[in-house]
Amino acid sequence: MAKIAYILLCHKDPEAIIRQANRLTATGDYISIHFDASAGPGPYRAIQEALGDNPSVCFAAKRLRCGWGEWSLVQATLNAVEAALESFPRATHFYMVSGDCMAIKTSEYVHDFLDTEDCDYIESFDFFTSDWIKTGFKEERLIYRHYFNERTRKWWFYTSYTWQKRLGLTRKVPADLQMQIGSQWWCLRRRTLELILEFASQRPDVMRFFRTTWIPDETFFQTMVRHLVPETEIRNRTLTFLMFTDYGMPVVFYNDHYDLLLSQDSLFARKISPEATELRARLGLLYATQGIDFRISDEGRNLFRFLTGRGRIGRRFAPRFWEAEASVGRERELMVVVCKKWHVAKRIVESMRQVTNLPAVDYLFNEEDTPLPYLGGIQSSLEKRARHRRAMMRMLFDYFESDRLIICLDPSNIELLHDFYADRSTTKVLEIECEFSDEYLVGHAKRVGLAGELTSGATLERLLPTIRNDVAQETDNLRDAGFSDYHQLNERASEEANADQIAPFLSIGHDQALEIARTPHLFSD
Structure with missing residues (x-):
């Protein structure tokens, strides 16, 4: 039977982290926690004290200050993975979650699902030919070196990029890698992560390359898995239900989304609003429940596209005024x-x-x-x-x-x-x-x-x-x-x-x- 080690990256709300860890380990699984070093020692100490006696909880040996789009997010994940591999030798699967993720299926369902197939679950699309990236930088993420955080040091980030572009200071992708891209929320088998860590120790050139790519959490594991694991053992999907708006912002779930979430063909959902106390309470009780028959309709993403595509004028789901007529006109x-x-x-x-x-x-x-x-x-x-x-x-x-x-x-x-x-x-x-x-x-x-x-x-x-x-x-x-x-x-x-x-x-x-x-x-x- 599958034994899951959850890899939790988090940076706030220690009380919620403690509840999440206790909930996920109560049914026999494990959790490895990386708590962002920028949060300070107080909240982290509170988490350690509350979970220190739980043998199913471990902590990354080194905490990092993580920044969006930086290598630090990947390195923090690797640190938590190393701790989990060492602390939990019986773990068969390693599932990435964040503090905003919650299970939308029971532990019973999750384990039966993972026992069905011996495979890895990770989105991995060809970086250059797919349309996974909708707007903004694409190959620029790879061929230029990104030393600065785009959100906190915006001027340095774009100045560095502009000068590299003017001077033609591009670089090549490692020749033996076919770059992939996809969601950072994956579920990988033990042997797969061991192969990734072994590869990382043997290929410092590849690690140097990824350390200065932009948003490497969407490319590093995705590329490594495709490079190291037979295609027949990879399912090109994430088991975490998440959606994004037209503006690239994550869709947030609230109290009235409970039934919708349970009907999706996913095991976890992200992001659950901190204010959705009723939803959090119901999902918290769900994980340890037994005997639930889930009816999977998986309409969430299509429903979201359908509704948001219509806009709102005065009343909910009314069409935008420019969509009232979809034809140019017969006489024109x-x-x-x-x-x-x-x-x-x-x-x-x-x-x-x-x-x-x-x-x-x-x-x-x-x-x-x-x-x-x-x-x-x-x-x-x-x-x-x-x-x-x-x-x-x-x-x-x-x-x-x-x-x-x-x-x-x-x-x-x-x-x-x-x-x-x-x-x-x-x-x-x-x-x-x-x-x-x-x-x-x-x-x-x-x-x-x-x-x-x-x-x-x-x-x-x-x-x-x-x-x-x-x-x-x-x-x-x-x-x-x-x-x-x-x-x-x-x-x-x-x-x-x-x-x-x-x-x-x-x-x-x-x-x-x-x-x-x-x-x-x-x-x-």
């Missing part, structure tokens, strides 16, 4: 200028404004600072604009009091075009095909962060064919999509030929189209 015509060279598209769209007096908006789905009218908040971020793309278009039509609108779009946004074409409105596309010199592609690589000012010529030579191929692939994807009302301008074509494409796109005469095609310096870089 959306004209999309697609071009990889944004300055070229902006020039021709400005000419279209002047010649036709049609309303036009530049790269609103690609540039955060594209000038836009206030639309109730939907226009405030690229993420919101893309999420509510059709509503965004409808509101722009309403704002301009027009049934025809021109926008610019990067060819990488083909999924937006598919969505617009699926709408009841009329959608037209004018693709502008440009020539791309090596100099332009080098500048593009620097603008998007693929290269720096100090990147060597040899590196750029190897990079250019890939970038050129990506640009060509985007064009091929557009043409293979089979969009109707699809028109093309070409940098090498004559002004007359390009005018023949502009005229049907804008539904104007040839003379007006020729005036637009003759836009001064249209294709100049």
Whole structure:
């Protein structure tokens, strides 16, 4: 039968920690505690005195001051794991919890669950190809060295990052590791943790690398497990139920969430509000109870996405006013200028404004600072604009009091075009095909962060064919999509030929189209 050693990282509320430790050890399991050194000696002494006589409790040999996003969180975990491995030789599984976690199943259920399969439970997705990171730094977490805490020493953190980026001071990921990322709340077997500690002692180069990565608690154990354990023995999930808002903040559970939590396909939940005294009391009694038949519906995350996606105006769960209508409108015509060279598209769209007096908006789905009218908040971020793309278009039509609108779009946004074409409105596309010199592609690589000012010529030579191929692939994807009302301008074509494409796109005469095609310096870089 499984014997669990809980690895508890905590930094406050010693009374709650004492209750949690007594509760988790009362049914025969163990707990290893790391209490943050920044909390001072008094609270820690109170915990030691209260739990000192409990043979199922041990403490990390060394306490650390932990900071969010720092290696200190991983090292504190390793310290608690080492203490647990030494103190509890009968422990078969090691389960990470925090002071805000509570069991949402009985001890009986938890042990039966772990006995079902001989495996490790840990989220571990490919760092570079997965979309686990939604916003902010991605590869920057790894290729630059992070010596300062982003929250407490923000200026030093970003100054250090900026100078490393300017000077091209990147580093490589250890060649034999496939970097993974996932939730830091895992449940691992004894042998797995022994392998990780053995690997850590034999590979100081890997440990040096992780010590200066950013948010290593989301990458270290995830990468180590995938590197050391056969894939058939890994379940790519966390057993702790947790959710995050659109703003990256953890969802907090309150008294009325008891039934919801018990119905989830998880063993623990995080975070339980300190003010949810009734919920904490009921979950505290639950763990030692026997004979409960849990009905698993596991609807929590889908329910949360469903409800929060609707917002609140005056009454609970009412739709945001911009979501009242999800179609652009049957009678409306959306004209999309697609071009990889944004300055070229902006020039021709400005000419279209002047010649036709049609309303036009530049790269609103690609540039955060594209000038836009206030639309109730939907226009405030690229993420919101893309999420509510059709509503965004409808509101722009309403704002301009027009049934025809021109926008610019990067060819990488083909999924937006598919969505617009699926709408009841009329959608037209004018693709502008440009020539791309090596100099332009080098500048593009620097603008998007693929290269720096100090990147060597040899590196750029190897990079250019890939970038050129990506640009060509985007064009091929557009043409293979089979969009109707699809028109093309070409940098090498004559002004007359390009005018023949502009005229049907804008539904104007040839003379007006020729005036637009003759836009001064249209294709100049």
